[in-house]
Amino acid sequence: MSENIREIRDLVIEYRTDDAIIHALNGVNLTIKKGETIGLVGETGAGKTTIAKSILRILPSPQAKVISGQIFFQGQDIMALSEREMRKIRGNKIAMIFQDPMTALNPIKKVGDQIAEAIGLHNKISRAEARNRARAMLETVGIPGERYSEYPHQFSGGMKQRVVIAMALACNPELLLADEPTTALDVTIQAQVLEMMQQLKEKFGTSVVMITHDLGIVAETSSSVAVVYAGEIVEYGTVEDIFDHTGHPYTIGLFNSIPQLDSTEPRLKPVKGLMPDPVNLPTGCKFHDRCPLATEECSVKVPGSTEVAPGHFVKCLKV
Amino acid sequence: MDNVLKDNMELNSDIMSWKKRSRFAEIWKRLKKNKAAVVSLFVILAVFLVAIFAEQIAPYPYDQQDFNNIYAKPSSEHLLGTDGLGRDILSRLIYGSRQSLLLGVFSTAVAAVIGIFFGAIAGYYGKWVDILIMRFFDVYQSIPMFLLCVTLAAILGPSLKNAALAIGLSMVPGTARMTRASILSVRGNEYIEAVRTINAENPYIIWKYIIPNSIAPVIVYLTMAIGMNVLSGAMLSFIGLGAQPPIPEWGCMVSEARSVMRDHGTLALYPGLCIMIVVLAFNLLGDGLRDALDRRLKNGGA
């Protein structure tokens, strides 16, 4: 049985601003196994980035408040850890790469030094040794080691993202959180970067949480999928479960709204309406006002997680 | 045709109200949340009122001397005491508010009118116009304000008005740069490109698009500048280049109190405090305005 290296239980997070309370996460349950890539799919505002940031405990404070829930990392509830202990984990055991490579790197520091810095923070080694490892890391991501002393602005978008990945993987973390790592890149560069991530993942045995809104990327990289909507996981299962036996109406809607290269439908079938305002969530099932299958019951009763097949969970009253 | 996007549809333009929510209302709402800024606003309004109604409020004329009563301690007759010539300090402070505000506002107005004009032209038209104007200001800015004042004083004679003029003129390059930078950042926006495709002319674009969108940082800058200029004016008067005695300008009052500071410290303290309060108020108001005018800070991005 594969180890569960990460488990999120009943996580509820709110963001408090001057005007209102944003219900970012409303009871998220998630399990990440060792060595697997789990795709976290959803649209803007669904809460995927919040989930990732809460795993690393880098939620913006003081606005973000964890109302309840626990996150277990190798048996420990990291919500209970002190900041000092958390720092030993961040970058070392869990790393994160963000969407925009343009702003993720320090523009006034050499690229190689930034990687070396990450290595040096978590390993008691000499500066020279850190630099060597950084150079090796650059080569691993396909950047010639000579470019160690160059600055971020001398790299293109795709290469910057590779540097960011090198930084993230430099300490050989057990879990990598990738927040839309290729959205800002061109399609051909995206293919290169995803391919590289796949190879690295296999080489290092890292578990990956791949946050994306692109179902194509999910199909390509993930073994499990969690679909996020309005701060909840509405469907979870293996990639076969989600693609071949789609359960939740929202997931079905997502598949219907993307133009398929081999389809002959004259019109797309978009999901009507908009994602609910996280300040003002609907009662009952949060998807009911957009759902083609919704009934009276759905506006009143909050659906629990139904196991429609072994390991395949759907949050819907109509399954 | 199942159009999934239609919200509610009723072609009824008569009943509907076309009145827009005023932008000022929104800005005021945001400003209100900043307590310091609101307090500062009231302080400034109070100072303005004092300045306007000085004749009515002040118990004595500012230059009424009383040699029997010099350096008097605060009493019911003279709430803050008197100075070396027996003049009532409180009255002088009250009249002084008029001088200091005049200084601050007039100098800022000079800087604003000239600076915004040139900055806007440089920012909007760019190219050689921009280069010409900016190089001119580079040279201009190298002249210290001090020197400008001394020169003006020498030519025109030292007075409050000339000090205000000098301060204003020395602020022109800064204001111009500020305006230009703001306009440059707005000019690059797509909505400017967009409006050109519907055949808008340059004056229309400048009036309806560029100015409303770029004015906010300039307003903040100018608000804080008033405060700073009051201070500069006080400094100039302190060294004798601005308001001349017996004008009760606060800086002037501090200057006069210099020689007797050890024994009669309050003579310098009161005007000094007044300067400080006014400058602080304008700064805090400017700060509050900056937050209130910049939408993005509040909403945290798209």
Next chain:
Amino acid sequence: MNPILEVVDLKKYFKTRKGMLHAVDGISFKIEAGKTLGVVGESGCGKTTLGRTIMHMIPPTSGKVIFDGKNYEKPSKAELKELHEKMQIIFQDPYSSLNPRMSVSEIIMEPLILKGGMSKEEIRKETIKLMDTVGIAQRFVNSYPHELDGGRRQRIGIARALALKPIFIVCDEPVSALDVSIQSQVINLLLDLQETQGLTYIFITHDLSVVKYISDTILVMYLGQMVEMAPADDLFENPLHPYTKALLSAIPIPKIHNRKKRIIMQGEISSPINPKPGCRFKDRCQYAGAECDNPQVIEEALPNHFVTCCRSKEIN
């Protein structure tokens, strides 16, 4: 039948400190009325500049733009006005393409007010009609753009583009900044409008699945040049240019079965400044050979299927 738009050898160069930037370097095509030409390419290929040059928002360096039978060469102010009444543009970014100081109705009305000739009441009626057409509820008449979501903002942009009743619209990545489910709503809207109003589109995008869905013909650009142009289905079924092949294989397919092997292109796009003669794709091309150093020629390899590759016959 005469095409509604014909572009002949259009070029746009920009002078930079490092040299001459060839943003658009000799593009030619024709579009029939009521059809959609999709223009695809990655960042730096010049597709956005192409759109703006056709609209004459930037003056072309050389080449012809013949629209609705008229050759717009160094157009006068009056001619530009006339052009823009028939040809409009929808921008990519629904956040930055709308004046934050104007309300929804003001933005939509503006083209009508600037054009003149309509009473206030008529303009208001027309604005409501436009909002209705694109699907914005009337209650948003006085709202400001920043209060609305991306999808609605984009619809404001579409309504504004429709105000002058154009016959041709340049859509510059109109859905790239939107969420997936909103994208499909807006794409459906554009298709509906094309049907009901007989509009012709140039649809610029980097998203290949969207472009196939909406286009009749597709033009693939690379570093300012056309590498391939063909009817949409033909392009996807039978790509002839190595770049097109790599581009198509790079798209992540949302399917888990029958996955094809991908062609992973090496290297990065070269600089559009002072490009060397010969094929601009050769340093990344797996089929590059000696002939690739010669200036490339556009051939009609199959009926209506154009390609710029000296080795296309051998490769396919």
